[in-house]
Amino acid sequence: MDVLTVGRRIRHFRKQRGYTLDVLGERVGLAGSQLSLFENGRREPRLSQLQSIATALDVELTGLLTDEAPDARAALEIELERAQSTSLYRSLQLPSVPTSRTLPQDTLEALVGLHRELTRRATEAIATPEEARRANTELRREMRGRDNYRPDLEAEALKLLAVVGHERGALTHHNVGRLARHLGFEIIHVGDLPHSTRSVTDLENGRIYLPPASIPGGHGLRALALQAMAHRVLGHREPPSYAEFLQQRLDINYFAAACLMPETSSVEFLSSAKARRDLAIEDYRDAFGVTHEAAALRFTNLATKHLGLQVHFLRVGDDGGIYKAYENDGLPLPTDVSGSVEGQLVPRVWAARTAFARTNRTTEFYQITDTPSGTFWCSAQTGTTLSEEFSITVGVRFADSKWFRGRETRVRSQSAEPDVSGQPEVGELSARWKGKAWPSAKLHAHILSPLPTGTFPGVDDLEMYRFLQSHSDSDS
Known part of the structure; x- marks a missing residue:
């Protein structure tokens, strides 16, 4: 009552x-x-x-x-x-x-x-930087407990792909469009998307607005469209908190990857490569026509569940700061006092940073790194955005490198444990200059960029509403 x-x-x-x-x-x-x-x-x-x-x-x-x-x-x-x-x-x-x-x-x-x-x-999904980092940390820990595998999202992806009969190989733009129409949407490419968005879905008119070309840094158009569709498939509502926003973002990214690289055919491909002792992220990337980062992240979803491999993943900027990270193999990631890794600097001798010094960057770079927590083998590839370079690293404990291409590398480094702040030890230089300099720090934009400004974190509501109204008026 x-x-x-x-x-x-x-x-x-x-x-x-x-x-x-x-x-x-x-x-x-x-x-x-x-x-x-x-x-x-x-x-x-x-x-x-x-x-x-x-x-x-x-x-x-x-x-x-x-x-x-x-x-x-x-x-x-x-x-x-x-x-x-x-x-x-x-x-x-x-x-x-x-x-x-x-x-x-x-x-x-x-x-x-x-x-x-x-x-x-x-x-509104308001979060201070501290709250945002804490929410990121909790979500990373939760996915580590799941070995980065979500069977519920795998099932939803396979169910949607059945609509167009897609099972293996690259999912075509044509079939992505068919999936959108099945869900009641039309995909429209425009050149005036709000600067704070990667896509905008008009629920009233059944439209998914995308940019006319892929976004530098790895955001392909097929992935953007599938992420937009995922909100409908997974029944998402406006996120009431920043933690819920992060959960939804993880869900749509995972769902899109599971559509682009379906579980069954991916496991067949990767298991065959493992049997030949020739696992390589670049081969997995090319087999499904995705970005290197997408293939590397997707590999972490399936490696422990289906291949019995514990792994780690890093996306690191050219300043050494971590954008994304995952590990269940014991790699000693640098963290702040709250346990957050975003923005922390990885040691200079890790493959995630030494890869930037290579002259030939067309293929993967392999390195063995000794740490206080054990020895790790890593494969790294570099890429660029409009503003900076980044590296994508996938690795395993050295004992598991026998399954991967590049295991015979002779590049080896010795890494000390990072201190609490994530800064590598600088020895004599620290003793020489400590207290004698005052730098003006360059802001780690990727740490603050997800923070909210409106109903949807990181999105300027007014700009988005003006965009929708403009396109609605142009059709009338």
């Missing part, structure tokens, strides 16, 4: 009949003060009492029990009562305004409007 709405409906029908509280009370055998508590939602009436009230007011019992407010004024009163009872409002330590009939209509409307805006701002 919605006590507040029931109370307002009792009052509505009482006033309509011209009864005072005392008159109605006499008819049903209740004190007028008790009826007042019912009407104000302060006390819940028993069903037998409601039946007596309904009889006295000459209405059906269901007429009192419906969840619909009896009129527009009552709807505003109910909304204000509920808003003032929330922990959000109580935290402001302000007095509650009685929602009596004497409260002027314009005052009531203003108060309700203020509460709506207060709630909207509070429920």
Whole structure:
């Protein structure tokens, strides 16, 4: 029973009949003060009492029990009562305004409007940098516990691919378009996407807006379209928190990868390569027509579950800072005091950084690295964005390198454990210069870029709405 709405409906029908509280009370055998508590939602009436009230007011019992407010004024009163009872409002330590009939209509409307805006701002996916990093860390730990494998998303991807009969090889743009139409969408390429978005889905008109070409840094058009579709397939709603936003982003990225590199055919391909002791990310990449980063991340989804290999993955900028990282093989990732790895600097001798010094970058670079936590074999490849270079590294414990191409590499390095801040030891140079310099730090943009500015983290709401309105107007 919605006590507040029931109370307002009792009052509505009482006033309509011209009864005072005392008159109605006499008819049903209740004190007028008790009826007042019912009407104000302060006390819940028993069903037998409601039946007596309904009889006295000459209405059906269901007429009192419906969840619909009896009129527009009552709807505003109910909304204000509920808003003032929330922990959000109580935290402001302000007095509650009685929602009596004497409260002027314009005052009531203003108060309700203020509460709506207060709630909207509070429920935006707002996160401080610390909260964002903490949420990232928790999600990374959760996926480590799953060995980075999500059978639920694998099943959803295979179910969607069955629509176009795709099983192996590169998923074509044509079939991606067919999948979109199956879900009720049309893919449209435009050159004026909001600068803060990679794609925009118009739910009202069934359109997925994409850029006219792939985004530098590995975001292919097929992946962008599949990620947009994934929100519909997985039943996502607007994220109420930054943690939920991150979870949704992980889900859509995983789903898109599972569509581009289906589980069954991927496992067949990788198992065959392992049997030949010739596992190579570049071969997996080429077999399914995806980016090196996509293939490397997808490999981590399947390696432990299907190949029995514990692995690690790194995307590192040319400044040595970590963008993304995953490991279940014990690689000693640098972390801050909260356990976060994003933005931390990997040691200079790791393959993720030494790969930038290579002259020939057309093929993968292989390296063995000794650390205090063991010896690791790594395969690294570099790429570029509009603003910087990055490296993609996949590796395993040295004992498992026997399954990979490049295991015979003679490139080997010795790595000390990073200190708490993630900075590598600098020995004599530190002793020489510590306390004698004051640099102005270059902002790690990738650490702050996911932080929210509106309903959807990182997206300028107004810019997106103007974009949608512009394209909607151009069609009319």
